[in-house]
Amino acid sequence: MNEFAMYASDLLDGRKALVTGGGTGIGKAIATGLSMAGADVVIAARRAEVLDETAAEITAMSGRPVTTDLVDIRDLDTVTALAQRQGDIDILINNAGGQFPQKARDFSPNGWRTVIDLNLNGTWNMVQAFGNIMLDAGGGSICNIVATVGRGIPGIAHSASARAGVVELSKTLAYEWGPKVRINCVAPGQFRTDAYDNTYEEGVGDGFVEQPLPHVGHVSDIANAAVFLVSPTARFITGETLYVDGGLTVQGPMSALPPGGFPERNEPSPHR
Ligand SMILES: CCCCCCCCCCC/C=C/C(=O)SCCNC(=O)CCNC(=O)[C@H](O)C(C)(C)COP(=O)(O)OP(=O)(O)OC[C@H]1O[C@@H](n2cnc3c(N)ncnc32)[C@H](O)[C@@H]1OP(=O)(O)O
Numbered sequence: 048m049n050e051f052a053m054y055a056s057d058l059l060d061g062r063k064a065l066v067t068g069g070g071t072g073i074g075k076a077i078a079t080g081l082s083m084a085g086a087d088v089v090i091a092a093r094r095a096e097v098l099d100e101t102a103a104e105i106t107a108m109s110g111r112p113v114t115t116d117l118v119d120i121r122d123l124d125t126v127t128a129l130a131q132r133q134g135d136i137d138i139l140i141n142n143a144g145g146q147f148p149q150k151a152r153d154f155s156p157n158g159w160r161t162v163i164d165l166n167l168n169g170t171w172n173m174v175q176a177f178g179n180i181m182l183d184a185g186g187g188s189i190c191n192i193v194a195t196v197g198r199g200i201p202g203i204a205h206s207a208s209a210r211a212g213v214v215e216l217s218k219t220l221a222y223e224w225g226p227k228v229r230i231n232c233v234a235p236g237q238f239r240t241d242a243y244d245n246t247y248e249e250g251v252g253d254g255f256v257e258q259p260l261p262h263v264g265h266v267s268d269i270a271n272a273a274v275f276l277v278s279p280t281a282r283f284i285t286g287e288t289l290y291v292d293g294g295l296t297v298q299g300p301m302s303a304l305p306p307g308g309f310p311e312r313n314e315p316s317p318h319r
């Protein structure tokens with residue numbers, strides 16, 4: 048079974064889709080899913096060589112050309128320039144993002160700002176630039192890739208705050224942009240991408256056996272959720288966040304620091 052071919056190959060025929068961070072990991076999987084479903088896909092990020100390699104790989108699988116373009120979502124000038132080049136999209140996937148794990152008490156002012164700037168302001172830059180064009184053109188669909196917010200995510204308080212902001216932004220714009228632009232989020236649980244493995248210490252997230260579906264997700268699980276949400280199949284869904292997390296947010300360990308990363312949790316409460 049091809050896990051990226053869960054939909055009809057003409058589901059998104061005639062639609063143009065842009066995926067930020069589409070060269071690697073989850074973004075690459077979403078771009079693959081969109082291309083397999085018949086969309087004309089553009090992948091955009093900062094590293095041209097990575098994008099070019101991925102575009103060729105996707106084309107080899109789907110048989111459809113994939114375009115690459117450059118953007119730094121934190122840099123509004125590059126976002127505006129991208130919107131001028133690729134503004135005729137029907138579908139926008141805001142997947143570019145990331146963070147570093149650290150206890151909140153140790154965040155430097157610049158560390159906090161950097162993660163907020165990437166995940167909240169960067170996503171906003173893209174949403175406004177392309178959303179405005181979609182509104183003028185008559186419509187479109189946006190999907191923001193966030194994280195499993197709602198229970199708190201110890202170890203990445205900056206990113207959890209930014210992602211919660213994106214969820215609330217999406218709900219708000221679902222109303223403001225209502226009849227024309229649908230906007231939803233996908234919240235991934237734990238996905239062992241290269242970036243994940245390079246960022247988190249061994250053992251982090253190993254408690255997934257305690258979640259209802261006790262295994263790590265496959266990136267195609269996110270791709271299939273995102274393709275569904277931006278497709279006409281989800282035409283009556285907007286302002287929603289779809290958790291693709293094996294039930295982690297229902298029951299499971301939510302810390303992005305290694306086991307024992309919060310030794311102060313073992314101290315008795317002063318009950319102040
Ligand atoms: C995972 C746990 C599983 C349990 C279940 C929990 C539920 C799920 C939780 C969600 C898990 C999310 C997973 C993923 O996102 S996987 C993909 C992961 N990969 C990444 O996120 C990599 C991307 N990260 C980065 O590129 C960088 O971290 C950054 C976002 C900061 C951007 O880098 P940039 O080069 O622009 O920034 P600088 O290096 O200039 O740094 C700016 C300031 O930030 C401070 N900083 C940077 N890295 C660290 C660090 N590792 N520790 C502490 N501080 C850091 C840096 O020092 C700068 O501040 P100062 O100027 O004050 O020094």
Ligand SMILES: NC(=O)C1=CN([C@@H]2O[C@H](COP(=O)(O)OP(=O)(O)OC[C@H]3O[C@@H](n4cnc5c(N)ncnc54)[C@H](OP(=O)(O)O)[C@@H]3O)[C@@H](O)[C@H]2O)C=CC1
Binds near residue numbers: 091142144194
């Ligand atoms: N893997 C997981 O378990 C989870 C992941 N997520 C989120 O899902 C998304 C994808 O994660 P994943 O695939 O694992 O990680 P990756 O690091 O592989 O994906 C991030 C992508 O975003 C691009 N990117 C980063 N910063 C910028 C920027 N400033 N402008 C444009 N593009 C940028 C990167 O490309 P380039 O460097 O070339 O710009 C990269 O392709 C991220 O937002 C991540 O935080 C959320 C929860 C869990």
